[in-house]
Amino acid sequence: MEKADVGRKILGANETCALKNKQFLARHGKRCFNMISSPGSGKTSLLVRTITDIGQSLRIGVIEGDLQTDIDAERIRATRAPAIQINTEGACHLSAKQVSQALEGLPIENLDLVIIENVGNLVCPSAFELGEDGKIVVLSVAEGDDKPVKYPGIFAKSKVLLVNKIDLLKGGMVDFDLDRVFADARRLNRDIEIFPVSAKTGEGMQKWYDWLTSQARSH
């Protein structure tokens, strides 16, 4: 069997399972988003701040993907939101099957929304559908403004781009041209919503909360 055929077969099985997840979520009337970024862009911090700020009005359940450890799920559970940790044991992305099992473990009826935090990796997770309603790509300003051009796949596929750590732009600590990122991301994907935010200071977070709330209510 050719390498490409095997790749297609693995992707095919994943897509079948992703469709089942999508049907499960639709049956329960819940939206689900798949959050993707490099390690250290601040996905977990964004989720912790989001749940802390609006978790009373928007009940969010989290599925955490990591190679090892349950550090991230523990951080989410400290906010009292339900979180299921998946350890991929070295694999570089979550699969639909892993998410299917995690969905069974969440108290789905008591939630308004499910967010999946994928393994930190800007490349591989973008090829694996999990049954989500959309992908959310996170880019921290510390990573540089050339990332949409260099890693176009995930920016082309995402509903939302969260540009995180904008507090670092103050005082010129980091060279990052926000206008360039807006232009490059929209050249790849003219419908992408872009929210510059800081999970640390809270700056810009309200627009992200408004978007997330409108999505959860749109069923």
Add this chain to the structure above:
Amino acid sequence: MEKADVGRKILGANETCALKNKQFLARHGKRCFNMISSPGSGKTSLLVRTITDIGQSLRIGVIEGDLQTDIDAERIRATRAPAIQINTEGACHLSAKQVSQALEGLPIENLDLVIIENVGNLVCPSAFELGEDGKIVVLSVAEGDDKPVKYPGIFAKSKVLLVNKIDLLKGGMVDFDLDRVFADARRLNRDIEIFPVSAKTGEGMQKWYDWLTSQARSH
């Protein structure tokens, strides 16, 4: 064929080719390092600064891996160092075969050292040997101090850890416990050399240059 068997077969073919690259480099008496990190940790900036500062005494050739674009090779070439760009067309790591072709394109006899800048990805590249003498992992302080624990594979395998962007530690712009990273990285790999550096300000770079020079001269 089982998925795991296919994986072993692909890795096996890669290792055969990696061994050929190693023999090619040994025959020419050149050292080679494989630089791995998340997108945006500053690999290219580190290389540009290194070549600018010590490129007269240490002749470095660069092999650049990216999904698309030749932005990084252009940045290297602006220093007048030779650079070969490999576009992986979406693949998340470099293969030994791609490196083999790039090595043919470098003026190997006129170099003291070859550095491969892998695709920005902290997970997949660590599983693919390219024929290098060692791996160099780069972690920027903006990514957080939990990365050795969360992505242990690459820290366990690397000869050197460059902790980049330490200029961001000034004034508490970033929460990052350098002692924790030293302790966690050395728990995984007690021989790892760790250099806290800033490619932007030049802080800490001299020790890295000394190490690199001693490696190149140790043939």
